[in-house]
Amino acid sequence: MIDMLVRLYALPESQELYDRVQDAGVILRRPGAYEKHLVEAFVRQNFSPKWVSEVQVAFSRQPISCFIATKDKEVLGFACYETTGRGYFGPTGVGEAARGLGLGKALLFKALEAQREAGYAYAFIGGVGPKEFYAKAVGAVEIAGSDPGVYVDILPEPPSES
Numbered sequence: 001m002i003d004m005l006v007r008l009y010a011l012p013e014s015q016e017l018y019d020r021v022q023d024a025g026v027i028l029r030r031p032g033a034y035e036k037h038l039v040e041a042f043v044r045q046n047f048s049p050k051w052v053s054e055v056q057v058a059f060s061r062q063p064i065s066c067f068i069a070t071k072d073k074e075v076l077g078f079a080c081y082e083t084t085g086r087g088y089f090g091p092t093g094v095g096e097a098a099r100g101l102g103l104g105k106a107l108l109f110k111a112l113e114a115q116r117e118a119g120y121a122y123a124f125i126g127g128v129g130p131k132e133f134y135a136k137a138v139g140a141v142e143i144a145g146s147d148p149g150v151y152v153d154i155l156p157e158p159p160s161e162s
């Protein structure tokens, strides 16, 4: 899977997107340290153990390098940055039932704007995934020669006990 590059200095305007999400009753925010186990549980249930590990890295930073989308006090999606490596965006995911409502894009913008605020000019989207989503949302382009990139010799998950 290839990595993509995003020009943070050329990010499109995001306010309209945030307004739309807010009008739908969704809150976009960083999780508190006291919610670490709850965000991990969401990611474990909906995605993968490896992403749980990366979420744990996000929670080891201050400010916590993660944003969540919540509605009625339930997690609907998450986006981390600065986990796989410095300057990286991801992992990110929206629960299946909440997809297509603009949450993935809004979370992507929140994280990329935080990276820009931290002083980066560019962000890397590691091991993509839905290339068209990133190209359309933030003009991301593929990085030539980045497959497999940093993702080499990855340990397999142990067989499940069930």
Ligand SMILES: CC(C)(COP(=O)(O)OP(=O)(O)OC[C@H]1O[C@@H](n2cnc3c(N)ncnc32)[C@H](O)[C@@H]1OP(=O)(O)O)[C@@H](O)C(=O)NCCC(=O)NCCS
Binding pocket: 090, 091, 092, 093, 094, 095, 098, 099, 100, 101, 102, 103, 104, 105, 106, 126, 127, 128, 129, 130, 131, 132, 133, 136, 137
């Ligand atoms: C990728 C993902 C985060 C997108 O979240 P989402 O909330 O469904 O996406 P949004 O509703 O914000 O979509 C924003 C736009 O991207 C488009 N889009 C969404 N998913 C897309 C995909 N997989 N491919 C191409 N375009 C996509 C939407 O049509 C929408 O277009 P519009 O702005 O013209 O209306 C979600 O599908 C997901 O969790 N997938 C599984 C995990 C994953 O692949 N994570 C990324 C790893 S690199």
